[in-house]
Amino acid sequence: MTQSVTKTHTNVAMLKKLLVFTVVMFGFGYALVPMYERFCEVTGINNLLQPDVLDKNIKVDMTRMIAIELDANVRGMPWKFKPLQASVKIHPGESIEVMYEIRNDSDQEISGQAIPSYSPRLLEKYLKKFECFCFTKQVLEPGEVRQMPVKFVIDPQIPVDINTVTISYTFFALEPGI
Template sequence: MVTSLLKANVAMLKKLLVFTLIMFAFGYALVPFYEKFCEVTGINNLLKPDVLIKENWVDEARWITVEFDANTRGLPWQFRPLQSSARIHPGEAISVMYEITNNSDREINGQAIPSYSPRFLDKHLKKFECFCFTKQVLKPYETRQMPVQFVIEPGLPPEINTVTISYTFFELPGSGSVATK
């Protein structure tokens, strides 16, 4: 009985080892498969500025004025763009810096929510990098500069010459002590 139990255990161990090796090989093979899948579907190129710029053409015959706005809602933060506007060609990539300062004596978590004017601008605006993608944690009295990199596609209707990109920061739950009002 002991030998049959031992044989069964050894057989199970061999099966588990083979299964483990197969799963490891499968996981290892998934990386190139995933990369190829993303390349074919275009998913891999969503946030790569060089690829996006190559796929867009720059309409040098047209100018768009982009106005930048910054607000906070219920936060003791000072938030502003370092430039109020920019003049760009559709299809041209641009980088804009925003500055934020926590004017309180506590650490605060915040999240920026974008809004656009005209409303359909989001269909023609492609961001490569934005502080609005993640929550921001500012220590007491900390000041930080944060970039936004984007392109406005040439497909924006030709009658639109001025657009506004606005961000509003809101406090997230879990920030230090409750703010005093």
């Protein structure tokens, strides 16, 4: 009998611990979304997928040129994705539009989202995008080909030792309904 009571107390204690653990993990999962949003806000990651506001007082620096290399990739989807020009040269402060082309090589509709990355990493502070396909999800029908613009300017305040930058976009598949 004593062994049965001890076993019952042990089981009840374990059940209480598991319930507390479950409630704590649920609370952590619930709090994770605002924590992630705050982290993205602090690090500037969240701003990568939002249009920038054009500063009307920006002056073009005609004394130097910056070479911009354009790159495109896809991950886990049957799309072909490329920039229509491999590189461009601009003066800092000069607005430019570049075009990318995407093609769905599958026999079904697919949704994707492009995520930008930059080199050097500090470029994100100086690159101001006004229009970009990366701001919204893209849905392509089977065999559809689409040309998409990116309009941007590089702030003239970019360090003078930076002469070449790379702007890269990678498309990732989205689950249906997202």
